[in-house]
Amino acid sequence: MNSAEKSSVFSIAGIYGLRMLGLFLILPVFALYAEGLEGVTPTTIGLALGIYGFTMAMLQIPFGWLSDRIGRKPVIAGGLLIFAVGSVVAAMADSIWMVIVGRALQGSGAIAAAMMALLADLTREEVRTKAMAVVGMTIGFSFTVALIAGPMLNNWVGVDGIFWLTALFALLGIAVLFLLVPNPDHLSMHCDVEAVPGEFGRILKDGQLLRLDFGIMILHSIMMALFIALPFVLRDHLSIDAVDHPWVYLPVLLVAIVFMVPLIIIAEKKEKMKQVFLLCISLITVSCILLGLWHDSMFSVIAALLLFFIAYNVLEATLPSLISRMAPIDAKGTAMGVYSTSQFFGAFIGGAVGGWFYGHFDVQGVFYGAAMLGLIWLVVAAGMKMPVMRSTVMAHVESDVDAELLEAEILKLAGIFEAKVVPEENAVFLRVDKKLFDPHALDVLLKPEMAEC
Template sequence: MNSAEKNSVFSIAGIYGLRMLGLFLILPVFALYAEGLEGVTPTLIGLALGIYGFTMAMLQIPFGWLSDRIGRKPVIAAGLLIFAVGSVVAAMADTIWMVIIGRALQGSGAIAAAMMALLADLTREEVRTKAMATVGITIGMSFTVALIAGPLLSSWIGVDGIFWLTAVLALLSIAVLFKLVPDPEKLSTHRDVEAVPGEFGRILRNGQLLRLDVGIFILHGIIMSLFVALPFVLRDHLSIEAHDHPWVYLPVLLVAVGFMVPLIIMAEKKGKMKQVFLLSIGLIALACLMLALWHDSMISVIAALLLFFIAYNVLEATLPSLISRMAPIDAKGTAMGVYSTSQFFGAFIGGAVGGWCYGQFDVQGIFFSTALFALLWLFVAMGMQMPVMRSSVMAHVESDVDADTLESNILALAGVFEAKVVPEENTVFLRVDKKVYDADALNALLNPASQAAEG
């Protein structure tokens, strides 16, 4: 990436990360805080945790389309402002229903699709995958930081203070958006990151993609349900005060990352993706079952959390990669849009169902139900066909090319297995074997005039 692209990517990743941090910070502390709110019930605690997922799922793709019409920055700024308003509503709330309204407003600032479109506007095709990976890493770091910082901040400024802090961060993000993120020269549709209306039918008929959508739905449903129960387990069953909860999560998360890396290498480099994928789902089920049976034992809870977060980190890293590899090369943005919507709906359902289970069956109800859903996911995933490990490549083409002829010529190149030329977006999408693929040969095919001049 050149300096302008690096500035754009890191600024956008920072905005995205701060926003997700604001959503995640309350996860490890809200259930305990909510006990003091008027009108609280276990079901409403879960609903308050997960309701942001419903509004985000409903609005993220429409906001992305709106940004194609009126511009990226106005939509993103409006979304951040809505998020800030929701944070203020939640901060000032003294009833559980006002917190639910605030969290719903937070989710209504659904800027994910618009942010990815802006990122695509500001980066070249050949570096876009790296740019998106940077944003993905930032989101993962936000979740990890939130589990540690949430309880610490709660002990210093209270949960209402966390909501006020997230409102301030959202407003600062608007300043970063206009001060540090460049204005794109033009707005374009980018099939690699944006949902295209005409492609939904093709994506929703793809059984392999639907298995992954079910997976991310269940994974985020499980984790949202767990955070209805875990604060009570640590406080009431293990006698750990809320301000000490980070010292449970921190070592677990650090060790989990250490185990995650070799598993990812085994999956990606050693061709063991399906085995590692199924193992991780199995570990999720085992961890939930351990929590259901032995949540009064510190050793069992720590062991269960370690297994869970090893598996969770592996799955969070591999699921988007699998979506990218399984999706049609010219509809990856649509596939990711459906995937993200499934993820957010999973958070919503997981929070609501987790709260209901807690009210009816205490924490055991949550842990047994999450174990059951993990086993259901394992059954669904067993029939999944793993894609051949090939790399995605994009390149620039002129809008007046003969798409069919150029596609045929590209497919004749060594190492190219799929090609789709989209002249209206000035882009060619490819899947290649990097060991055989010759980028210079593709460049010669796409730029014959420059090659002739050099000759």
């Protein structure tokens, strides 16, 4: 990436990270805080935790389309303002229902699709995959930080203070948007990052993609449900004060990251993706069973959390990669839009259903319910056909090219197995074997003047 692209990418990633940090900070502390709110029940605790996922799932794709019409920055700034208002409503709430309204408003600031479109406007095709990876890593980092910082901030400023802080994060994001993120020269439709209305039928008929969408929905359902029960387990069953909860999560997360890396290497480099994928679903299921059986044992809880976060981190990293490889090369944005919607909807289901299970069957009911979801996912995933491990590459083309002729010429190059030229986006999308692919040969074909270099 050049300097302008780096500045744009890291600024957009910062906005995204601040927003997601604001959403995640209350996860490890809200269930205990909600006990003191008027009208609280276990079901409403879960609903308050997960309701943001419902509104985000419903609005993220429409907000992306709106940004194509009125501009990226107005939509993003408006979404961040809605998020800030929701945070203030939740901060000032004295009843669980007002918190639910605030969390729903937070999710209504659904700017993910608009942010990705802005990122695409400000980056060249050749570096866009790297730019999106930076944003993805920022989200993962935000989740990790939130699990540690949430209980600490709760001890210092309380959960209402955390909500005020998330409102400040949103306003800071607006400042970054207008002060540090450049205005794109023009708005374009990018089928690699945006949902295209005419492509939904093709994506929703693809059984392999639907298995992955189901998987990310189940993964986030389980994650959200666990954080309804875990704070009570740590406080009531293991006698750990809320202020000390970070010292449970921190070592577990650090060790999980260490074990995550070799599993991803085995999946990607050794081409054992399905085996690693099914192993991680199994680890998720086993961790939930362990928590259900022995949540009064510190050793068992730590072991279960370690298994869960190893598997969760691997799946969070590999699922988007699988979507990218399985999706039609010219409809990846639509596939990712359906995937993201499934992810957010999963958070809603996990919160609402997890709260109901907690109210009727206590913490063990939540854990066994989550284990049942894991088993269902394992059955669904067992029949999945893994794609050939090829990489996606993008390059720039002129708008006046003959698409069919250029595609035929590109496919003659070594290591290129699929090509789609989209002149209206000035882009060519490729699936390649990196071991055989020669980027210089592609450059010479697309830019003949480079043959002299």
